[in-house]
Amino acid sequence: MASAVFILDLKGKVLISRNYRGDVPMSAVEKFMPLVSEAEDEQVPLPCFTHEGINYLYIKHNNLYLLAVTRKNTNATSIMLFLHRLTEVFADYFKELEEESIRDNFVIVYELMDEMMDFGYPQTTETKILQEYITQDAYKLETQVRPPMAVTNAVSWRSEGIKYKKNEIFLDVIESVNLLVNSNGNVLRSEVLGSVKMRCYLSGMPELRLGLNDKVMFEATGRASASSSKAIEMEDVKFHQCVRLSRFENDRTISFIPPDGDFELMSYRLQSSAKPLIWVEAVVENYAGSRVEYMVKAKAQFKRKSSANNVEIAIPVPDDADSPKFKCSSGSVSYKPEKSCLIWKIKQFQGGKEFIMRAHFGLPSVQAAEETEKKPPINISFEIPYFTVSGIQVRYLKIVEKSGYQALPWVRYITQNGDYQMRMPESIKSGKQTAGY
């Protein structure tokens, strides 16, 4: 549990605070910034540390610190997650969570802090439910608000009496690819983080059942032989709290009463052995003291019938590079000196295609001797619609409500980049040598 929660600006000034248990002096926060900067000087600052019997746990968000203090051997994971949940709820309420929005909305911040945690224990942290009885426009409420049933219901995420003229539900299956390739071009990690997001416009208390081409379920139901090639094996699945976990554990059925509106129903993770979707090779020739040249080859390694949209390849260049010149077979290239990189944009990249880009930068003739270069990786972002790496498919979505209405499910698939990084290869050094050699 947390004894008190503080929101501070980057200088460590308290913007707002809430004392939940009264067992830690509120002045303890004054030690926070000095301790953090001390840690920064000496070694790596850690997100939780202890000082004179008081434990500090904090996260950083935009230009804010969110800090919890406690004297006890608290559940650190819960506190960290709660602080993150605070930022999410505030962001849902104020769009942006930053110094200004905290100041402008201090009343509601106090109200939320009071409702989300009691005596240091997290309570209701679902924005949608909180919004039913804590609003910015309190004066608009004609009748006095009451605690929504949902706060304490077994179904704590959906209120009763929701009505829609047209009952519809939208499913987005979004897969993010995390890729890490080392400087020799070997794939170190290739992982898919999938997410099934729903937009739910359904009346009443509907019972939903979602069927996927889940290999484990196929095997359990003895359908392994028939469609095993199409089934996918998820390494880890996480569900929104509305899904009945014990039911899933028993027979892999995903059954639930959905919250209203947008939510993430489930997320899953799997290792991918397929070729990386977009492959980039870079050759760097560094003529120290005069210029550096890049030859970059990008390949789309997926089926021809799909194509990637808004592909952006960010190639890091030295901080002191100047006078850029580019040439590419497709797309456009721009230099972003503030990020020390060049960005090659390709609007549409069809599967199987390959493009080449050349870049040339000037380098100052004088340079600091023996300074180690930063070695940021190549970052790639893209989006491939109507395509999933894993091959996941929604087989059915059954919707049953006691009023017996018909509802239409819509499904979309999309694959995009997650942490998609390829480490830069060693540059070929030629021409003038640095003093270190």
Next chain:
Amino acid sequence: MNIASRPKFFTTNKRGENYELKAELNSEYRGVRKDAVKKVIANMTVGKDVSGLFPDVLKNMHTEDLELKKLVYLYLMNYAKTQPELVILAVNTFVMDTNDTNPLIRALAIRTMGCLRVEKIIDYLTEPLRKCLKDDNPYVRKTACLCVAKLYDLNPELALESGFVETLQEMVSDINPMVVANAVVALSDINEASPETVVFKITGGTLNKLLHALNECTEWGQISILTALADYKAGDVKEAEGICDRVLPRLQHANGSVVLSAIKVLMINMRLVRDANFNKNLVKKMAPPLVTLLSGPPEVQYVALRNINLILQKRSDVLSNEMRVFFCKYNDPPYVKLEKLEIMIRLCNERNVDQLLSELKEYASEVDVDFVRKSVRAIGRCAIKIEEASERCINVLLDLINTGINYVVQEAIVVIKASETAGIADIFRKYPQKYEGIIPTLCENLDALDEPEAKASLIWIIGEYASHIDNADELLSGFLENFKEENAQVQLQLVTATVKLFLKKPNENQDIVQQVLQTATTECENPDIRDRAYVYWRLLSTDPQAAKAVVLSDKPPIEDEDTGVSAALLDELIYNIGTLASVYHKPPEAFIGGKRYGADNVQKAVAEPAEEEDINAPPPQIQAAIKNNDIGNLLDLDWDDPGAAAASSSSQPSAQNDLQDLFSPSSPQQTQQQSPVAAKPKSNVDDIMGLFGSSAPAPVPQTSGFQQPMFQQSPPQQQQQLQQNLFGGDLLFDTQPAAQPTSPPQQQQKAAQNDPFADLF
């Protein structure tokens, strides 16, 4: 909401502000009063003292406007302590609010009353609280549950006498899962505050209810229930298996804390289960959720990584095939990167060591100096951990030295030296030419070596391999020129290295060793260096063969610098998975003090009778030391009379004589004498250890200080004989028979001072 139209509550800076606010608070218009309260709260937020407005704010408490009511409550919570007399005025409204028709207001009132922490109103709290605990509305009930914990914190006797704690115990069986969860939270909180009362003990009956509520309550409720379940000791194997089965689905929860809490319950109950397959299956199911925790926010990743580290120490098979997921990303925060390194080393084995090495080599070329150093060090740790790979590790290190990047080279030298002491010196013995090959590289970087540790390591290498390095004497002389300016660590190594050089190549190096010992004994301020030089000197003058046996003896193998926590501590930390203890890798007692902290309880705690103490338990310092697996600490403790210990080790008064006694070959009985005295000899042993250059920086073997090489082998006399037998044929020195062991040290010292080498040769 339109930002421009929003009133700015923070911007008033007129004089007499409080006066104005007072007027506004008493205004006849509702709107004005509400804005005034907001201004007061705004002032409170920025830290201005608005406690003077207490009565005026209080007047606005009785209102239909929920927002205004909340603001006044908030004000009360902040200032009730400063105006305890006036709080009484609020009680009436509070009690009325707990009877309101709106459950939101009932709950708000009871919640706020619990937060006021003023003795005076506690008496007024009991009746409303009793009612709220029985409220029809579960929202009010769940709020009231926590209020009991708040009351207990303020006044435990009252909470017990009024039967609230009993009511809580009944509420564990409430029909509403959220109420169950909060009742569990409140009971656990009370239990933690005063464990002696045992207000909360899960029985077979409640166990089932809790397992059932687990499926229905919110994520935070699930965490509290899982935490409570972790304290439950399953009666038999079957029950433990049952708990595991029921908790297992929680691993699929999106909330990482639910997952870690579930893993804690599994880890605890797994110990009871005998069925190996059952456990194997659990371990298999635990791995993917643990990996998924790494997709969370970095702070949660950090907590998860620290816990994974513990879980791996307990069950090394959990993530055996998952090393790749711990590879560092460029944009990982430093604290995540360093933890990932630790875990990679833990997961490293013969099959994946090559992968890890190429990865570590890449890290070594990054810019974050701290991370680079740790990565280079990790290469050395791989070498120590996996003997088969040690040669490859050394090759990677040599590659890194060739990069010429200053801090990489320094770190690599330290690591090479460390790996060396780790007993993989075989590589160098096997491929001496290769090792010699790098000496020039190292020496090229001599100027760049500005860190004592790196410098000391290089000097150690030169001394150790003096026979393979042709110009060892030149290199050492180079260092000796600035002997007096060097850091103590470097000086110590210089003394040792020179002695080693002399023992290996006695003919050419008499001058140099004499020069060093002379300087060290006469011109050095530091007693450690002086003492070490004296000891060497006497050793050399007394018996060069013994000196050889001592100085050039085999080094004990060292272990990986971080082998983890002790078994006892590990067991305790497993019970604390997910908590701060598991993040710090320390027992909770190490960072939380006494048992009660409540600001209001500090005084009470003093008055309370002290905790019962186990009379048979060792003194607290020892317990702490045992917990921390810190033998060093143990040896440091001076609970015996130091004088007595000193007397038992030597009857001679002077400290120098003590030292000499330790070395005089006639003291086998002395070693025996020492053994039973566990406490004092530490300082002596430490000194002796310090004498061997080889073992100085290496961690002391975990067992005991006495198992240093010298004592391990045999009593000195025997050893000496052995040496004589060994070297009998080709004695390097024309040694006199060992000086009379019992010869008076004083006299000997005098002789040594006059002309040490006259004695020798």
